[in-house]
Amino acid sequence: MRKFALPLAIILSTAAAFALLMNANDAAAPARFESQDDHAATHTMGDLIVRDVLVSTGPGVRIDPASLPAPGALSDWAEIRKVETDSNEEQTRIRFTYQVFYGLRGPETAELPPLRLRFEGAGGAPDVEAPALPVSFMPLIPPGIPDEKVAVRPLRPAETLPISPYGKWLALSLIAAGAGLLYLLWMRGLLPMFAGPLPFRRACRDLQRAASQPSPGQAACLILHRALNETAGEAIFGNGLESFLGRHPQFAGIRGELDEFFALSRRVFFAEDADGDAYAHCLKLARRARLLERRPS
Amino acid sequence: MVNPAKLRETIAAGILILGSAAAAYSGYRLIGVLSVNAAIQDPSEASLEEDTAPEAVFAKALAFDREGDYQEALRLYHTLQNQADPAFRERVRYNMGTIYLREAASLWNARGVLEYTRVNALVAMAKENLKEALRLNPADQDARFNLEYAFRITPPPKEKEKANWQGTKSSVFSTLPGIPGGGP
Numbered sequence: 001m002r003k004f005a006l007p008l009a010i011i012l013s014t015a016a017a018f019a020l021l022m023n024a025n026d027a028a029a030p031a032r033f034e035s036q037d038d039h040a041a042t043h044t045m046g047d048l049i050v051r052d053v054l055v056s057t058g059p060g061v062r063i064d065p066a067s068l069p070a071p072g073a074l075s076d077w078a079e080i081r082k083v084e085t086d087s088n089e090e091q092t093r094i095r096f097t098y099q100v101f102y103g104l105r106g107p108e109t110a111e112l113p114p115l116r117l118r119f120e121g122a123g124g125a126p127d128v129e130a131p132a133l134p135v136s137f138m139p140l141i142p143p144g145i146p147d148e149k150v151a152v153r154p155l156r157p158a159e160t161l162p163i164s165p166y167g168k169w170l171a172l173s174l175i176a177a178g179a180g181l182l183y184l185l186w187m188r189g190l191l192p193m194f195a196g197p198l199p200f201r202r203a204c205r206d207l208q209r210a211a212s213q214p215s216p217g218q219a220a221c222l223i224l225h226r227a228l229n230e231t232a233g234e235a236i237f238g239n240g241l242e243s244f245l246g247r248h249p250q251f252a253g254i255r256g257e258l259d260e261f262f263a264l265s266r267r268v269f270f271a272e273d274a275d276g277d278a279y280a281h282c283l284k285l286a287r288r289a290r291l292l293e294r295r296p297s
Numbered sequence: 298m299v300n301p302a303k304l305r306e307t308i309a310a311g312i313l314i315l316g317s318a319a320a321a322y323s324g325y326r327l328i329g330v331l332s333v334n335a336a337i338q339d340p341s342e343a344s345l346e347e348d349t350a351p352e353a354v355f356a357k358a359l360a361f362d363r364e365g366d367y368q369e370a371l372r373l374y375h376t377l378q379n380q381a382d383p384a385f386r387e388r389v390r391y392n393m394g395t396i397y398l399r400e401a402a403s404l405w406n407a408r409g410v411l412e413y414t415r416v417n418a419l420v421a422m423a424k425e426n427l428k429e430a431l432r433l434n435p436a437d438q439d440a441r442f443n444l445e446y447a448f449r450i451t452p453p454p455k456e457k458e459k460a461n462w463q464g465t466k467s468s469v470f471s472t473l474p475g476i477p478g479g480g481p
Contacts, residue, residue, distance in 0.1 A: 045448075046431040046441040081432075099435060101428055103448020140445050148406040150446050152399050153439035156388040158356035160334040163327060170323035177316025183309040250303075294306070 033128045034091065042107075042136045043100060048081065051096040051112065053130045061121030063092050069115070077102040078112060092119075100135070107138045187295045200289040203227035207283050217278030221265045224282045231293065238262035250292045257285045345373075351380050355389065367396050387433035391440050394426030398447050405450045413452050423447045 034054040043049060055063070063085055071080045082097040094117065102110055111132040118127050141150055185191050189198030197205075203223050210219040228236045232244050241259065245252050261282070268278050333350040336343035340356040343349075358373035374396075377389045401419035404412045427444040430437055 044441060045445045046435055046437070048435050079432075099432065101424075101431070101444065101448075103445065103451065105449060140442050141449065147402075147446075147450055150402075150449070152395060152402060152446060153443050155359060155362065155392045155395055156439075158337045158340070158352055158359055159388075160337050161330045161350075161352060163330050163334070166323050166327040166330060170320055170327055173316045173319030173323055175316075177313050177320055180309045180311070180313030180316055184306065184313065187306055187309070 033130055036130050036133060042138050043102075044138060044140050045101060045103075047100055049098045049100060049112070049135060051098065051133055053094045053096070053115065053117070055092045055094070055117065055119070055128050056090060057087070057092055057119060058121065059089050061119050062087060063094065064118040064120050067116070067118035067127075068094070069096075074098070075113065077110065100137075102137045104137055104139050106143045107136065109134055109136050111135065189293070189295060198290070198293045198295060199227040199230040200286055200293045203286045204283070204290050207279075207286055211279065217268050217276065217282070220279045220282035221261075221268050224261060224286055225265065227286065227289070238266075250294055251289060253292065254285065254288050257288065261285055351377055351385060355385075355392075358392070362392075362396060367400065371396060383433050387430050387437065387440075390426045390430040390433065391437065391443075394423045394430060394440070394447075395443055397423035397426065398443050402446070402450055405452070410452055416450070417452050420447050420451050424451075 034056050036051060036053045065085075068083050068085070069080055071082060073079050077100060079099050079101070080096060081099050082095075084095045084097075086093045086095070096115075098112060102108070111134050114132045115130040116127050117130065182191070189201045203226070206223045207220055210216050210223060213219050225236075228244070231248065232240075236244050238259070241255075241262065245255060245258075251258070264278055264281055333353050336350070336353040337356040340353070340360040343353055343357060345354060345357060354373055354377055358370040358377075361367070361373065362370035371393060374389050374393045378386060378393070380386050380389070397419050401416050401423055404419065405416045408416075410416075424444060424447045427440050427447060430440040431444065434440070
């Protein structure tokens with residue numbers, strides 16, 4: 001019995017070591033080819049063909065990107081356009097997009113070449129080979145037509161450039177500019193069709209008409225008083241000028257001329273003073289006020 | 298304290314200035330587009346400059362081809378093949394490929410393999426350009442059709458010429474240098 005002990009121990013230890021190795025290999029879970037799409041569809045010249053290759057992998061095993069074919073010519077009739085990978089713990093899906101330029105006169109079958117993909121992981125993993133993929137082709141030109149009867153498709157015409165964006169932009173910008181202009185004109189009383197001119201603008205016009213009257217100075221003072229009253233919404237006298245300017249600050253720049261105007265008006269109406277240069281003074285003041293006045297909000 | 302009337306006036310003035318500037322720019326671009334379109338409609342009158350719009354050059358190339366000067370048309374298309382717009386590049390490549398194919402087809406159908414070299418070169422150029430058109434737009438049915446036709450009229454590979462040497466065995470030996478004096 002003793003003489004069998006040593007060989008038995010060797011056999012048992014070898015078996016144990018082998019079992020351990022097998023377990024280690026299982027733990028590494030090498031990558032294994034699972035499936036790829038079978039292309040039942042028939043393709044024609046220039047088609048894009050999508051080939052999905054599914055590889056099952058163990059944890060920690062991932063594809064070596066260097067083993068993926070680069071986009072470009074694959075053979076004289078197939079090109080790789082795109083390669084995408086999508087991996088999780090259990091499997092890796094690799095999507096190849098090909099474009100085929102297969103010249104033929106009748107239905108034919110060709111094969112996209114097999115793919116050898118390398119995986120890497122903690123325990124190492126063997127290369128995975130996806131078998132060649134047969135693809136059916138059929139011609140676009142009916143097989144019975146002789147070459148000299150085939151009409152080449154015509155050239156592409158030149159296309160006129162679209163004017164729509166620029167026409168639309170032009171119309172919109174003109175509308176915006178026109179709206180801004182109309183508002184400014186309306187504010188300055190330059191649109192008589194909308195609620196008439198502003199008081200000083202009307203005063204300027206009336207003053208020009210009054211120039212031919214026998215005593216234009218008095219008439220001019222009356223016109224200017226009317227314009228001031230209309231602007232203020234009440235009768236304005238010399239002592240109310242400050243409150244008027246407080247409510248209409250745009251006229252603050254002609255405070256001095258307005259003061260002079262009230263003094264002039266007193267002289268013309270109450271001091272029996274001659275008209276003198278009253279008309280000219282009123283006209284000048286009305287013109288300056290016209291430039292400053294705005295339509296009330 | 299900002300006067301509201303003054304603020305409104307400033308805004309209105311800003312809108313007026315911006316609107317005028319935008320109108321001027323749009324009008325300028327519109328005039329440019331209209332002049333390019335006029336050149337496209339009547340390319341025979343258009344002159345080509347450094348800054349001629351690509352679409353106008355394209356129309357001019359078409360006009361040259363219609364007049365029978367396909368080589369000048371191809372020269373113009375060559376100047377357009379690096380344009381940024383892929384759809385435009387696709388049309389350029391399609392037209393180039395189709396012109397090469399048309400010339401190859403007329404030679405092939407008229408002379409066959411007698412014009413092997415020229416047909417082969419033209420078909421190769423047609424294939425290259427039509428493939429590029431399809432790379433840019435795989436859905437282009439006309440490019441697919443024309444490319445398939447290009448493959449159909451691709452001349453078969455030329456057989457390697459047989460050696461034309463007519464010599465005989467004795468003439469071979471006559472060319473070998475002998476030993477002077479008839480040595481062993």
